[in-house]
Amino acid sequence: MSKANNVGGTSRRRGRGLLVATIAVVAAMSMGMTACGGSSDSGSKSETTTSTSSKSSSDSKASSSSKDSTKIDADKFKQIQNGMTYDQVKQIIGSDGTEESTTQVGDVTSKIYEWESDGFGVATVTFENDKVVNKAQAGVSGSSSVQITMDQYNQVQTGMTYDQVKQVMGGDGELTSDTKVADHTSQIYMWSGKSVGANATITFMDGKVESKAQYGLDS
Template identity: 35%
Template sequence: MKKKLCIVMLSLCLASSFTACGSKEEPAKPAETESPKTEESEMETPAETPVEKPAEDEIQNVDNPIDLISTGMTYEEVVKAFGVEGGKMSETTVSGSTVTQWFWNYADGSGYIAVTTQDGIVTAKNDVRINTTTSNITLDIFNQITTGMTYEEVKNLIGSDGTLTTDTNIGGVQSTMYMWKAADGIGIASIMFQNDAVVSASQTGLK
């Protein structure tokens, strides 16, 4: 009897032991915490402010720049006088000589100066711009201008200097063209000199 009771007790202990083992729960794993995402901030590159530069062929801060140059000068001397390189309009080779036409713009946009060089030497210059300077020229004064008069005589007759628009030296003959604008801003007189003597004169709108 005692032997049967011991076997029963042993069976119960084993059963309870197996039950305890089967119901054993694994410890819960700690929840994984996500690291806060940090958004990369884009660094803004400051915009570069463009620096305005004068055009390479613009004459800066020079009064009556055409008076700074003369025929016989070298191209390098012209560049030094104007302070900037000229723009090239054309270049041709004739009988072994290189003829180049250059231009320099007025910074105020009123026109340009054209210079012709032959083998690097200035042979002609032209001032092509809107002339705003007026004078006392009238039709009566214009009619008193005669061929052979010097520039000084014409200047004294009109009462002021003219605007040099053309200056060339070909074969030792110096040809210059001066222009005078009337006080009304309409009439214009153009006078051509060769070796400082009047050879021709024309006018339009003088009264």
């Protein structure tokens, strides 16, 4: 097996590990809501310019055609909204997902589908009675361009809004999970640190910081 294949397999396994943790959170939220009664982006010179333009257009088309239209990407991930049906999500992505699990609790049927990206990314979408209640991704949208420090992380306090956290961090985070169960929402955002692999994840419940975690951040 080639080194590239080994890296790809490792990246996808790490991505799936992150998504498994997210799915566990969704399941906990869903069960909690059910227990509470809740429903579940001039001459020669002219000829040279035209030729260059044509070549650029041709290269662009070749690049576009090499992209697999049946794979999920950052733009498609953004288009998926809570409340959509499986068919609507399928139409956005351009292919069927791989069913990962089906769970029946009372009159609520939960199904989790997975789609892979062109690279090493993976995304899952959770449906309850054929309506999206969660989407999560790892390596599909790309990491946040903002690099944060431990000092910034320490300034994030429980109860802050996303805009307040964004101001502290110096820019937007990468949305890795978006959940809506009954009247409650939960989003998880990730910001990268300056060291390789360093990051911080902030969980928002109903628009306010509920928890935070970090790995390897520098001061």
